[in-house]
Amino acid sequence: MTVATRFKSGRTGPGDAYVSDHSGSPHARFMRLTSYALAPLGALSAWWILGLAGKPLEGVRAEIGRPIPALVLLAFGVVGMIHARRGMDDIIEDYVHDKALKAQAIVANTWASRAIAAIWVLAILLIAAPK
């Protein structure tokens, strides 16, 4: 159930003490929901990511080329970067105080996180997709 308030900034008002109509609660819920998916995906991915270290090219391809690691790493990259984007938004909002710079940083983060996810997906598909 959602409760709408009449206040834009929502700090105080008659009968509405300290409520907010900003995006804090959905944000927190979003981070938690994605983290439930990321916990198993992350633990499994850590296993296969560690397996990449020090391997020659063929070894790396063989590791990523198997279907289960490929699918898990794929999902980890996509859900992870969605989660990471929101997390980085938090960091930017906390530390970048200049309004214009903050807006630019948020946009840069949006596109950087999408680019990382896209490269991640493309790379795994190139290695693992059936030829």
Added chain:
Amino acid sequence: MADADTDRLAARRPLSPHLTIFKPILTMMMSVAHRITGAGLYVGMALLALFLLGAAVGGGAYSAVSWIGSGFIGNLVVLMVVWAIFHHLLGGVRHALWDRGLYMDAKGRELLAQGTLVGGILLTLLVYIFKTLAS
């Protein structure tokens, strides 16, 4: 309220004393570490994405990015990413427990902070050992 008024009020409001004045306690350090590992994973995923793309393309592209996954720096990058995943994961579990009102007393939150720190290192070591034995 107009934006200018909000800005003026915000400028007059005292800032939090923040890190320079608080006594460094473990729960605070683990909160900071949660954020650092999160930001680190952002960078780590970017590096690994490039590494995987290089591996997918092969040839010169792979030689250009192989430093991310092999050699001293590569091993360090991969190990740090794995540790950051486990540390951040356990930090998330801690938050999930707190969300449910569990482990919020002084003893409980100290235990969770220690668990995050030790658990992250332990899980990394365990995976490293098992992986080394498996290969």
